[in-house]
Amino acid sequence: MPELHAIDGDMLGSLLLAASVLGALLLLGVLLRALVPVFRTFFIPSALLGGLIGLLAGPYALGLVPESINTTWSGIAGVLITIVFAPMLMGEQLPKLNEAAREAAPHVFYSYFSSFAVVAVPALLTFFLFTPLFGTTPIFSTIFEVSWPGGHGTAAGMEGAYTALGWADGSSVALGSATAGLVFGIVAGMVMINIAARKGQLKNYRAGTSKAASDILPEHEAQVESTGRLQRASLDNLAFHLSLIAIAVLLGYGMKHVVDMVLTGVPLFPLAMIGGFIVHLVIVRTPAQKLVDKATLNSIAGVALDFLVVSAVASLSLPVLLDNWQALAITLVVMAVMSVAIFSWIGPRIFGEDWVENSIVNFGAMTGVVSVGLVLLRAADPNFKTGAFRGFALRAPFASPFVGGGLITAMFPIAVATWGNLAVGIGCAVLCALLIGLAIVTGVWKRPSARNAEQRESAMMR
Structure with missing residues (x-):
């Protein structure tokens, strides 16, 4: 179990204030989307807009938001991802084992292939270019797997490991890389979603939608977000479903306590999903x-996701130690090109129907952690009409504990320190092949x- 700390009333009050400001930022994002049609045209979510407003108002820009609230926001983001994942496999008819394996396999492949590529390319660049030319530490090559799919949480959590390996600035550089990956993932992902929509490649995109279309649904399209069958005299419907999620999180903590006896650093959210x-x-x-009620569970996860996005973006750390800025800038450009290439080349080959929706969630997870992937998927498939959401959820137990912030991610710095970048780079490239x-x-x-031929044949048989 995690180390427990008593929280007094003042600390809870500070948390309430920080969460309240996030709520205000979300409403500002809604207002900005309503007033500026281009944000709706390019699928920019209100949570992202609110987060950018919070970042502008934060301690690294205008200074309107104190650093204490900014730090609280950063902690909130890491907690809410567990609430997003915990109900994913609850309240719906689950596929048979062979169906689950078939559905999750492409997502698992994408996760492992992208993680090994994210290590292989920087390792070879560091060995052949950065260390001889800039004197860059060899361990530099590992920050991208730590920071892009691993995110700010993993980057901060690796501080002790990098210090032990003689590179105390490693965590700071990784945080800078995580910031760049998060921004790139969201911006590039939204651009690719927009391009796919124009090409008619998104199932959930309505052709002919006006750029000035309102976010407010007409009365006949009003959505029912929750259905309750429990008497309120017993327990409110929302409280009942929150209690189910709470039990899932408790079970996740229990499993994490057992796993940590053998492997440390395994994140909580995939275990909460289990x-x-x-x-x-x-x-x-x-x-x-x-x-x-699955709709109620999805609604709770949606609330957590919106607050997660606004808090993560608003708490981005801009001033980081960039002693190796030349190598960082070059590798970030290479990583950006590589991530788009993987999305465009591998996506159509491993995902059949709805390859854009299935690939975009993995692209987001590769560039800016799972939460970015879910943001992009929500923009591309807001009503979950494709199987991308479930396939991505089914992949989590097979990938999240190991790559993208898990065990294998934590082992890469040790591997580079032991065998060097050339061996690790070639080894990871071979694993990709x-x-x-x-x-x-x-x-x-x-x-x-x-x-395409298989899908046409299948459609003719139906």
Whole structure:
């Protein structure tokens, strides 16, 4: 279990104030979207706009928001991702094991391929260019797996490891890289979503939508976000579903306590999702299954996601130690090009139908952690009409504990310190090639033309 600290009334009051300011930023984002049609045209969410307003008002710009609130926002973002993931596998009909494996396999492939590529390319650049030319420390090559898919939380958490390896500034540089990855992931992702929408590649995009279309739905399109079947005299419907999520999180903490005895650094959110799956397996065998409403669970996750995005963007740390700024700038450009190439080249080959929606969530997770992937998916597929959300959720137990901030991520600095960048870079490149070979053998990897032929044949049979 995590180390517990008593929280007094003053600290809770500070938390309430910080959360209240986030709420105000979200409303400002809604207002900005309403007043500036271009933000709706390019799928820019209100949470992102509110976060940018918070960043501008923060201690590193206008100074209207004190550093104490900014620090609180940073902590909130790391907690809310668990609330987003905990209910993912609750309240719906789960596929059979073979169906789940088939659905998750492309997402698992994308996660591992991108993580090994994110290590291989910087490792080879550092060995052949940065260390000889700029005197860059060899461990520099590992910050991109730590900071892009790992994010600010992993970057900060690696401070002790980098210090132990003789590079005390490593965590600060990783935080700077995480900031760049987060901004690039959101901006580039939104641009690619817009391009895909113009090409008619998004299932959930309505052709002919006006640039000035309102965010306010007409009365006949009003959405029902929650259905309750429990008497309020017993418990409010929202409280009931929040309690289910709380049990899932508690189970996640229990599993993390056991896992930490063997492996440290495994994040909580995939374990909380497994906890949610356990809750689901128990409750479907009881009469209480009739009380579980998936729409309510999705609504709670949506609230957590909105507050997560606004807090993460508003708390970006701009002043970081960039002693190796030349190598950082070059590698960030290379990483940006590589991430778009992986999205454009690999996506159509491993995902069949709705490849853009399935690829964009992985692109976001590769460049700016899971929360960015979910933001992009929400823009591309707001009503979850594709299977991208579920496939990405099913991939989490197989990928999140290991890459993108997990065990393998934590081992890369040790591997570079032990064997050097040349060996690690070549080794990770070989692993990428082996993954493609495995995907071809198992049928996960196919040429887009072959997939299109299969889909046409399947449509004719139906």
